[in-house]
Every structure is written in C-alpha cells, then in structure tokens.
Amino acid sequence: MGKVTFMFCTLVIEMAILWGYANAQEQVGFQNLCLGNEKTTRLQVFVQDELGGENPTVWDVARSNITSTSPTSFGQVRVLDDLLTDGPDRNSKRVGRAQGLITSADLQVSALAMNLNFVFTSGQYNGSTLCILGRNPLENQYRELAIVGGTGVFRMARGYAITSTYSYDDETSYGVLEYNIYVAYITSTYSYDVETSYGVLEYNIYVAYVDASNENMQSLN
Numbered sequence: 623m624g625k626v627t628f629m630f631c632t633l634v635i636e637m638a639i640l641w642g643y644a645n646a647q648e649q650v651g652f653q654n655l656c657l658g659n660e661k662t663t664r665l666q667v668f669v670q671d672e673l674g675g676e677n678p679t680v681w682d683v684a685r686s687n688i689t690s691t692s693p694t695s696f697g698q699v700r701v702l703d704d705l706l707t708d709g710p711d712r713n714s715k716r717v718g719r720a721q722g723l724i725t726s727a728d729l730q731v732s733a734l735a736m737n738l739n740f741v742f743t744s745g746q747y748n749g750s751t752l753c754i755l756g757r758n759p760l761e762n763q764y765r766e767l768a769i770v771g772g773t774g775v776f777r778m779a780r781g782y783a784i785t786s787t788y789s790y791d792d793e794t795s796y797g798v799l800e801y802n803i804y805v806a807y808i809t810s811t812y813s814y815d816v817e818t819s820y821g822v823l824e825y826n827i828y829v830a831y832v833d834a835s836n837e838n839m840q841s842l843n
C-alpha cells in the first residue's frame with residue numbers, strides 16, 4: 623500500500639513538471655508564430671454545388687417542424703462536401719473541398735447561417751484549411767462571409783469572402799458559386815511540411831531553431 627502511494631505521488635510530480643515544460647514551449651512557439659510576418663492574399667475559387675443529380679454533394683441533415691410551411695425553409699440544416707475548382711467549369715483544376723453545415727436561419731428572408739471549412743488539396747495551400755462563418759443572404763447578388771481562422775499555411779487567418787452565384791441550372795439543381803477571399807494570415811518563420819502534424823514536436827523543432835540562430839529561420843515566402 624505504501625509503495626503504491628509513493629509511485630502515485632511520483633507520477634503526479636513528473637506529470638506536473640512535464641506539463642509545465644510542454645506548456646512553456648507551446649507558449650514560446652505561439653509567441654514566435656505571432657511575431658512572424660503577416661501576409662495578405664486574394665484567392666478566387668469556385669464551389670461546385672451539386673444539390674441534385676446522380677452524385678449530390680449536399681444532403682439534408684434535419685428539418686424543423688415549420689420548415690415545410692416556412693417561406694424561407696426555416697430550420698433546414700444541410701451538410702455539404704462540394705468540389706472547389708480554380709475556374710467556374712466543373713472540369714477546371716481541382717483545388718480542394720468546401721465542407722460544412724448550412725442552416726436556413728432567417729424567418730423573414732432566405733438567408734443561411736454558414737459554417738464551412740475550405741480544405742485545400744493542391745498547390746501551395748495543400749493541406750491547409752480556411753474556416754468560414756457568417757450570414758449568407760441568398761437574395762443579394764454579393765454576400766459577405768467572415769474568414770475566422772485557418773490551419774497550416776493559414777494559421778491565424780482573418781479576412782472576408784465575397785460570394786456570388788455564378789450559375790444555377792434548375793433542371794439538374796447544379797450551382798456554381800464564386801468565392802473571392804481576402805485573407806491575412808501569419809507566415810510562420812519555419813518551413814511548413816504538410817506531412818508532419820501540427821503537434822508539439824513541430825514546436826520543439828521551432829524552438830530549437832530559435833535557440834540556435836536566427837539565421838536558420840526559413841520563411842514561407
């Protein structure tokens with residue numbers, strides 16, 4: 623019994639030390655990330671919105687009791703996994719996916735509450751994501767959504783996206799949406815490798831660079 627108590631205490635102490643150490647490193651890594659250069663860019667992507675057809679990429683998740691009688695489909699929740707392309711044509715270069723939830727959330731006019739992740743799967747942004755939130759008033763030609771964050775290359779991203787309907791085919795329920803994204807993000811001062819996870823190990827490597835010499839730092843630019 624005494625031995626068990628002793629081992630338990632040791633474990634608690636070791637964990638406390640390790641936790642404090644990892645936490646301090648995380649903080650240093652985060653501080654260094656924020657000291658990096660902020661970069662701005664404009665991205666133009668097209669969302670291939672297949673509401674019908676043989677392989678729809680938008681599906682109903684839930685409906686409220688009043689959805690069927692509501693003029694704005696209030697309470698309809700849909701999930702989507704739409705193809706992102708670099709041009710309006712569905713056969714344009716594939717750049718990623720738009721994934722998330724859209725909810726009809728206005729009792730008066732058609733407007734969606736959007737909760738989307740743009741997941742890039744090619745080019746310099748491969749493996750990075752942008753998080754997009756906001757109100758999408760469908761009756762307006764241009765709708766503005768907020769870029770509230772990102773991962774990978776887009777760490778600490780903020781900005782906005784202007785979206786408009788490029789085309790919509792009633793017969794096939796196929797829509798193409800244009801997104802012009804204006805985003806500022808922090809470029810970290812070490813090279814970003816999509817094959818490694820964004821874990822503590824990555825911060826450890828970064829801290830080692832900082833401790834060694836500033837000349838070893840690499841920019842993403």
Ligand SMILES: *[C@@H]1O[C@H](CO)[C@@H](O)[C@H](O)[C@H]1NC(C)=O
Pocket residue numbers: 687
């Ligand atoms: C919604 O409709 C169902 C089925 O008609 C009913 O059982 C339920 O009480 C309704 N809920 C509300 C909140 O009105």
Ligand SMILES: *[C@@H]1O[C@H](CO)[C@@H](O)[C@H](O)[C@H]1NC(C)=O
Pocket residue numbers: 743744745748749816817
């Ligand atoms: C994107 O990154 C993944 C994972 O590293 C890789 O397998 C894939 O080939 C890359 N795609 C392109 C188009 O570069």
